[in-house]
Amino acid sequence: MSSLTALARALAVRAQAAQPITTVRHVHVSDRPLVLIPLALAGEANAPLAAMVGSTVDEPRLLLVPQPRNRDQRFQFAAELGRVIVSYVDGFARHQEDVRGRRRFAEAPQLLVPNPGGVDFVRLFGRSTRLRRTYGEHAVKPVVPLLGRWLTFFAERAEHPGSSLMLAMTSALSQHWATGQSAMEDANLAALLAWFGEDPFEGALAAEDPEIWPPAGPATDPTFDSATLMPAIERYAKTDADSSARKMALERLSVALRSQLEPTWQLMWRGVAQLRSLQPGATVVERWAEDRDAFTNHVEYLGSAGSLPQARRDSAVAAARRLNRLERAQALFDAQRALDDPLVMAEFRLTGEAFAGEVVAAEPNRLDASGPRRKLRPHVTVRTADPLRLGIGTDVQCPSRRSQTGRIVAIDGPDVVLELTGGMGRALTPAPGSVPEVGEHVTYGTVSTSFQPGGNFPPVEDTPWTHGGPPPPPEPTEEDAVEAWS
Template identity: 55%
Template sequence: MTAISSYARALAVATGTAAPTATVRHAHLSARPFVLVPLTLAGEANAPLAAMVGTAWDEATLLVVAQPRNRDLRFAFADQLAQIMLPHVLGFAAATEELTSGPRSLDAPQLIVPNPAGVEFVRLFARSTRFRSTEGEYAVAPNVPVLGRWLTFFAERAEIPGSSLMLAVTDLLGLHWATGQSALEDANLAALLGWIDPPPGLRGAAAARLAEDPRHCPPAGPTTDPGFDTEQLAPAIAAYDTAVAAAAADPAAGSAGVARAVTRLENLLRTQLQPTWDLVWRALDLLDGLPPGASVPARWETDRARYTGFHTYMVEEGLPQARRDGAVTAARRLNRIEQAQAAYDADRAFDDPLVMAQHRVTGEAFSGTVVAVERDRRIPNGRGKGRLVTRPLLTVRTEDPIRLTVGAKVVASSRRRQECVIEAIDIPPEGGGLLITLEARSGMGRSAVPAPGTVAEVGESLCYSAVLADGVRSAPMPDTADTPWTHGGPPEPYEPTEKDTAEAWE
């Protein structure tokens, strides 16, 4: 926890409502997000029980697995989900723009789940569907493995910091507000929203307490409330089983009974899903009220490019993603995630003064006023030959408690293309604070004299940060086929086989 977020939490306790920790929205929000609120059956590994899905608040579709232990019904659920979701997901692929690096879609689908456990559900559900065979024994509908591959794509993008293709609402809210409760309690969507947007007349703590009562506010899933499971769900599923057995004995008379049992389950599960569904949309509305950060569109562009890239892959090859990463894939992915994390941290600080404040508190950033500029300074380039390079000097006066040292690289939030290096830190003869002398190294155009406006003027207020994206390209990795002996040697190339789908079905 940073000093600012600790302070914001204390503030939230004192005032009774959540305190903002961001002034802008750090994620892209789609105009038509695909919201998925899943529920699973207790005691079964990731067995879907029900889901509420849709792209608008008032257009929810309820999907129910009447007997989650029946695999045929589970994959029928996957097929139903695919029939709703795939047209939406694929619908963004047609409209593209041509870039030098290839086509990129103009917009991309966005998948929203209530919490990180929802992301985990999607990941595992994707894994259980993407390898299924559409022919032979235990065939599933053709849509099911395609859905699995797309859900895998979304779940893997959710691991990349700064990506908005798949978002968990509690994470998103926690990024923008601090509540007066613990991080564990913040994982409860209803309690979190109780702090951020309490009902009239209630303080955050009271609203959160109310939200924690499962009878008043069912959990946001995928795990259901145990009380609900025993008292309501178990009898309803048992009634369904009885009805199915009766229908098997007497198909003519029994089918109406099965339909009744399914309707009863649907009504029951709707009571558990509808409150969370409403909370998700309320949260999206709240987040929509924040202006997007300056770097959000650029990150969404990356997401769009990834979407188009995966769409092309699905059209051209479409093999399921491997069960687990090989040595080379894992190393590459780790490097990619680390770079994305560094870039995202830097972006958020530059976009948002409140995030930057965290770095100012720790002394990794400072804000100040330019008091002197040596604009036309030219020095030897250090490589001999007597060439001179333009290296203006700026002196900035700051009151911030900086912990940077001479030689540190900093960039100003308002001049992000210009890298500066701290040349000296002095105590001014009078007036307190510190005088930081910076050498501007880039972003001044190609001519000998800096282009107009590229060097800050005396009197300008700037905020410099040393939290920068890691510009270093990560080391090239060998090809998978050349995996060295230290890492187990080259792996067997993956060939989908019948065995991939072999499992105990019933």
């Protein structure tokens, strides 16, 4: 927890309301997201029990598995869920736009789950379905492995910093607001959203009662499991020969599961409205464009001949490359958030990586004649009260002038002298407004979105023996679909 977030939590207790820790929204919120609330059977690894799914608040669809330990019913559930998700995804794979000489889909799907546990469920369920056979023994419907490949795609993008293709609601809200409770309590969606109401203390207390606010999944309440769920499942299991009794038992089970999912369904859409109350940051558009690129690439790959499902495990080189991509994406995301948002930049000011102050002197027309040709190199002096841990020669950037670089050339007490380059036009006279004026409040820091080259990794065929040597060419086998919970 950062110092400012800790302060915001204290202020939230005093004000009895969630406190903003950002000034803008740093995630994209689709006009038509698909909300997915999964439930899993307790005591069984990744055994789906039910799911509520839909793209509008008034039309939730309940899918359930009457006997979660029954393999056929589990994959029937997967087929039903697959038809919903694949149909939703296909709706975005129609309209394209021209970008940098290539075609890209104009929009992309967005999957919303209540919490990180929902992301884990999607990842594991995708892993257990994408490698299934559509022929031979234990054949599944063609939509099942396709669902698995899409769920794996969403889960992988959820790990990518700055991606909005799949969001956990508790994480997205906690990224923008601080409450007066612990991070563990913020993982409870009902308790978290209580801080946006009139009486957060009473609301958070009510959130601890599973009869009022059932868990948001994928785990269910133990009391509900023993008192309601298991009797309902057993009642259904005893009605094999009686279709009328089976229909009634299925209806009772459906009512019981709906009672667990509908409160969370309403909370999810409250969370969507809360996120939409913030204006998006300037770089959200860029990151959503990258998400659309990733979506377009995956659609094209699925449509290509001989495309294989994602491997169960990355090879050594693939894992290293993926980790490098994620690390660079995290650094870029942190920089973009700081440049978009003064509250995020304040964290860098506290650590001495940035400073803010008033321009007390400026030489906008200063020329550097030390080289063969004169160059425009204005000097500005910024007076700051922030703790400064940057030395002479450090390059800094201003959020309001991102195409311009400042270099610290002198430090005299609270005054920092900067030499500016770039972002002023090509003439020896700076364009109006391109150089900070005396009296202007500015912020400078080492936070930068400049390109970071990727790491140098050997080709797959040259994988060192210390990392397993060159992997064999991928050849899907029957064992690929076998999991510990199968």
